[in-house]
Amino acid sequence: MLDGREYRITVIGAGPAGAAAAISAAAMSMEVDWYDKENRPGGKLNDYHQLFPDRATADQILADFDGRTDAIEIKKHFGTAVNRIETDNRQLILLSDNKIVGSADAVIVATGFDFFDARLKEEFGYGIYDHVITSPDLEKILKTNPEDLRKEGADPVSIAFVHCVGSRDQQAGINYCSRLCCITGIRQAIGIKELFPSCKVVNFYIDIRAFGSGYEELYREAQEKYKIQFIRGRVSEASENQQHRILLKAEDTLMARPLKLTVDWLVLLVGMVPSCTQVQIDNHQCTDQETGFYQPVNVFTGSRIAGLPGIFMAGACGGPMSIPEAIASGRSAAMEAWQYLKDR
Numbered sequence: 105m106l107d108g109r110e111y112r113i114t115v116i117g118a119g120p121a122g123a124a125a126a127i128s129a130a131a132m133s134m135e136v137d138w139y140d141k142e143n144r145p146g147g148k149l150n151d152y153h154q155l156f157p158d159r160a161t162a163d164q165i166l167a168d169f170d171g172r173t174d175a176i177e178i179k180k181h182f183g184t185a186v187n188r189i190e191t192d193n194r195q196l197i198l199l200s201d202n203k204i205v206g207s208a209d210a211v212i213v214a215t216g217f218d219f220f221d222a223r224l225k226e227e228f229g230y231g232i233y234d235h236v237i238t239s240p241d242l243e244k245i246l247k248t249n250p251e252d253l254r255k256e257g258a259d260p261v262s263i264a265f266v267h268c269v270g271s272r273d274q275q276a277g278i279n280y281c282s283r284l285c286c287i288t289g290i291r292q293a294i295g296i297k298e299l300f301p302s303c304k305v306v307n308f309y310i311d312i313r314a315f316g317s318g319y320e321e322l323y324r325e326a327q328e329k330y331k332i333q334f335i336r337g338r339v340s341e342a343s344e345n346q347q348h349r350i351l352l353k354a355e356d357t358l359m360a361r362p363l364k365l366t367v368d369w370l371v372l373l374v375g376m377v378p379s380c381t382q383v384q385i386d387n388h389q390c391t392d393q394e395t396g397f398y399q400p401v402n403v404f405t406g407s408r409i410a411g412l413p414g415i416f417m418a419g420a421c422g423g424p425m426s427i428p429e430a431i432a433s434g435r436s437a438a439m440e441a442w443q444y445l446k447d448r
């Protein structure tokens with residue numbers, strides 16, 4: 105049996121990765137302090153509607169986490185951002201706004217990611233036209249009030265999604281693929297068709313990356329059952345007409361021909377970028393110079409942050425990943441922390 109009774113561990117971040125890490129560490133009997141800058145746990149899930157691959161509601165997953173974190177001994181410090189960790193002999197000191205808030209034998213950093221700021225891609229008109237929104241915006245609308253998608257009481261006639269906004273984009277300085285926006289676009293397109301069956305839904309993609317379990321099946325269902333159209337193409341520009349509809353100029357790159365389309369809503373599938381509230385650790389450069397995400401000491405075998413004994417990472421603070429992957433990485437970071445403390 106694992107017994108971590110004499111170990112004190114801190115988990116920073118209460119999204120899916122941090123929740124999994126805190127539950128696992130507490131289950132190993134470690135003394136757990138759990139921080140989040142927000143007043144409630146859940147991370148990005150708080151604003152999501154249905155989840156891929158099986159379209160469970162985000163609220164179901166959140167309720168499951170709440171049940172498990174309430175049933176086990178975990179000291180919660182919500183509403184406190186941890187900005188800095190300092191190493192002092194074998195102790196790790198946690199600081200918030202330059203004030204010491206705690207100390208620990210090991211820390212798991214699970215501070216997640218931010219959404220790419222779509223205003224940086226001016227050609228799509230986000231922040232200028234009301235009917236250009238991002239995938240997280242659409243997620244909130246679907247969760248709270250899908251009626252907002254109607255126009256003067258009428259169902260939307262057409263909606264387009266643009267893939268790879270702020271990912272795989274040398275101009276934006278982001279070369280990596282965010283891995284989950286293709287499947288998010290597929291899931292959201294299906295959600296739209298269920299609400300408004302007669303609405304024409306078009307996804308403009310570079311190529312579809314549906315890598316996870318159940319993703320390809322959902323992609324097929326989107327095409328065959330829901331008749332969602334997928335066009336391999338690039339949208340070069342969006343503008344608004346007098347009826348507040350969005351005019352798109354695009355190129356169908358399979359057929360090598362220009363396209364023009366007018367839609368009621370344009371949804372930008374924004375990428376995942378490093379969180380602007382990452383934790384500084386002593387004066388170490390612990391993020392990848394190209395992507396800005398935290399780096400593990402070994403990409404195959406370890407979740408210890410490069411060069412830093414006692415500090416581990418979990419979830420999307422290390423790069424784009426799905427909720428099941430974030431949960432698995434939270435559990436594995438807790439296990440590695442226990443092993444480290446036992447052996448040190």
Ligand SMILES: Cc1cc2nc3c(=O)[nH]c(=O)nc-3n(C[C@H](O)[C@H](O)[C@H](O)COP(=O)(O)OP(=O)(O)OC[C@H]3O[C@@H](n4cnc5c(N)ncnc54)[C@H](O)[C@@H]3O)c2cc1C
Pocket residue numbers: 116117118119120121122139140141142145146147148149152154155156157184185186187214215216217219239240243284288374375376379381382383418419420421425426427428430
């Ligand atoms: C539009 C969109 C839709 C998605 N839909 C799905 C889906 O349907 N299914 C799926 O599997 N995945 C989905 N994902 C991926 C999913 O969002 C991530 O897998 C998941 O949020 C990662 O969890 P996390 O705990 O690593 O990070 P987060 O959810 O980002 O949580 C990080 C937490 O850390 C806290 N934090 C940050 N900095 C600090 C600090 N300095 N101090 C204290 N606390 C801090 C934050 O407040 C937050 O609570 C989607 C992604 C996008 C972009």
Ligand code: SF4
Pocket residue numbers: 267268269271272280281282283284285286287310311312313373375
């Ligand atoms: S997952 Fe799809 S939309 Fe997202 S960056 Fe990769 S290819 Fe583009």
